[in-house]
Amino acid sequence: MAKAKKEIKKNSRKKETKTVKKSKKVETKDTATKVLLVIFLILCVVVFVLATIMITNNKTNSKDKADISIPLTKEELDKGISIDVDMSDVLKNESIEYRIEATNYIKNNINKEVVNYQIKISSEAKVDVELYSNKEDFELLNGKMKLTKQRLGKDKKEKTNYILKITQRQNPTEKELVNVKFETEK
Numbered sequence: 001m002a003k004a005k006k007e008i009k010k011n012s013r014k015k016e017t018k019t020v021k022k023s024k025k026v027e028t029k030d031t032a033t034k035v036l037l038v039i040f041l042i043l044c045v046v047v048f049v050l051a052t053i054m055i056t057n058n059k060t061n062s063k064d065k066a067d068i069s070i071p072l073t074k075e076e077l078d079k080g081i082s083i084d085v086d087m088s089d090v091l092k093n094e095s096i097e098y099r100i101e102a103t104n105y106i107k108n109n110i111n112k113e114v115v116n117y118q119i120k121i122s123s124e125a126k127v128d129v130e131l132y133s134n135k136e137d138f139e140l141l142n143g144k145m146k147l148t149k150q151r152l153g154k155d156k157k158e159k160t161n162y163i164l165k166i167t168q169r170q171n172p173t174e175k176e177l178v179n180v181k182f183e184t185e186k
Helices: 003-063 076-077
Strands: 068-071 082-088 096-101 114-125 125-134 147-152 159-168 177-184
Touching: 068 082, 076 082, 076 114, 076 177, 082 096, 096 114, 114 125, 147 159
Parallel strands: 068 096
Antiparallel strands: 082 177, 096 159, 114 147, 114 177, 125 159
């Protein structure tokens, strides 16, 4: 009987050892699962932040892109560069905006002399016209229809961005045009 008690004690120790080993394995698995869960959550947060940044940058970049790009060379300015904006589909008291980029180059051909120009706006339609520049943060025309003393340098690429805002003040009719003309300053 003493022998039987010894064997029972050995078996119970083996069972305790197996139970301890199993619980250590379970604890190890739980820890690994928790670590993986934390890593997954961190990755989700990073993806969300990067997506937000990308969307914000796309909106910012789309605001910076010009609707119309005009290379201003001496020859072109002597002839006059004209843009006609059709207002016939703009409802009363509604506005449209155009981003106009004036450059002193065409591809890699940069002006060899300084270009002085003016911008004239004319229209038979009843519209309010506002013109803003990226250099100044205020309306440039101040109720006038001509902006003078504009300049682009020589020998290195330069550009000036304008925002042209036109507001319709009457019910639209056919062939309502607003003419924006870039020409040599006289």
